[in-house]
Amino acid sequence: MVKYLAVSPEEIENVRFTHRGRVSYPILKGFLxxxxxIAQLDMTGLxxxxxTLVSCLNSYxxxxxxxxxxxxxxxxxxxxxxxxxxxxxxxVNWEAxxxxxxxxxxxxEITPEEVGKRYVAAKGK
Numbered sequence: 497m498v499k500y501l502a503v504s505p506e507e508i509e510n511v512r513f514t515h516r517g518r519v520s521y522p523i524l525k526g527f528l529x530x531x532x533x534i535a536q537l538d539m540t541g542l543x544x545x546x547x548t549l550v551s552c553l554n555s556y557x558x559x560x561x562x563x564x565x566x567x568x569x570x571x572x573x574x575x576x577x578x579x580x581x582x583x584x585x586x587x588v589n590w591e592a593x594x595x596x597x598x599x600x601x602x603x604x605e606i607t608p609e610e611v612g613k614r615y616v617a618a619k620g621k
């Protein structure tokens with residue numbers, strides 16, 4: 497049987513009642529406050545590797561339902577807002593729109609012919 501003993505928070509060292517993420521929250525909150533549509537992250541001075549940081553940011557965005565897409569191109573990391581368009585106009589139902597785009601995407605069946613076509617297209621690149 498488990499017993500519960502009452503303890504005052506002052507008796508425990510290093511107690512925090514809110515924990516927002518020491519790295520992810522400031523980066524993502526700061527990006528949302530800039531009102532930029534797309535921004536490149538400058539990661540100089542961070543102790544984490546790029547892949548670790550991107551993984552942490554993606555987890556934070558997913559767990560907190562934030563309107564941000566994180567992607568990498570040519571070794572650079574970019575953040576893109578999903579709740580505004582390129583002109584800065586608000587997209588009211590951005591979550592529903594993202595879900596619908598995901599459901600509407602067509603899935604190509606991977607057959608030997610499809611593999612052959614993709615091989616020819618990617619060969620030498």
